[in-house]
Amino acid sequence: MSYITTFTGKHFDPMNPIDEKIDIIDIAHALSMICRGNGHLIYFYSVGQHSINCAKEAIALDYGDRIALGCLLHDASEAYLSDVTTPVKEKLDYYLEVEDQLQNMIWNHFIPGNPLTEEEKEKIFEIDHKMLLFEFHELMCEDLSEEMPLMYAKIDCSYGDMYTIEKEMITLVNLLQEGIKEEVW
Numbered sequence: 001m002s003y004i005t006t007f008t009g010k011h012f013d014p015m016n017p018i019d020e021k022i023d024i025i026d027i028a029h030a031l032s033m034i035c036r037g038n039g040h041l042i043y044f045y046s047v048g049q050h051s052i053n054c055a056k057e058a059i060a061l062d063y064g065d066r067i068a069l070g071c072l073l074h075d076a077s078e079a080y081l082s083d084v085t086t087p088v089k090e091k092l093d094y095y096l097e098v099e100d101q102l103q104n105m106i107w108n109h110f111i112p113g114n115p116l117t118e119e120e121k122e123k124i125f126e127i128d129h130k131m132l133l134f135e136f137h138e139l140m141c142e143d144l145s146e147e148m149p150l151m152y153a154k155i156d157c158s159y160g161d162m163y164t165i166e167k168e169m170i171t172l173v174n175l176l177q178e179g180i181k182e183e184v185w
Helices: 024-033 047-060 065-072 093-110 118-139 162-182
Strands: none
Touching: 024 047, 024 162, 047 065, 047 118, 047 162, 065 118, 065 162
């Protein structure tokens, strides 16, 4: 079998993804149920919650809808590939290629207009890294940096209901896409 069956029943081949099969319902559902840090936290905190917090930080920084949507979806490929911890992922060159191809396809699917620029991606991953430092402090009682990052949004790392997280992700995607379409921020 060369595909996964998604939450909505689609047969999706992560190695040969088809744009038309990418679905925010599948992504939001899966990310609301995947635990950050492979579950090595003080309680369940999902990749979906992390993604929402990243988007809220982009909004608080007034980075615009494209970057906020990019932040919200920056881990969306994990809905189809699974989450691989950074120390392992860094050594899996082929996995990184597949992940990058799928991640860019997902961004292009949901973010209208031109593909994200390298500068936009830098801002997205800067927020992702800042959030990682914050989450380690809050959820693992370990500081990865001597200096805690300044967060501009109200970051919620509390235990979250997966169905609420799923709905919030879908709602945020729709709102941010509408803002891009209307060119209103």
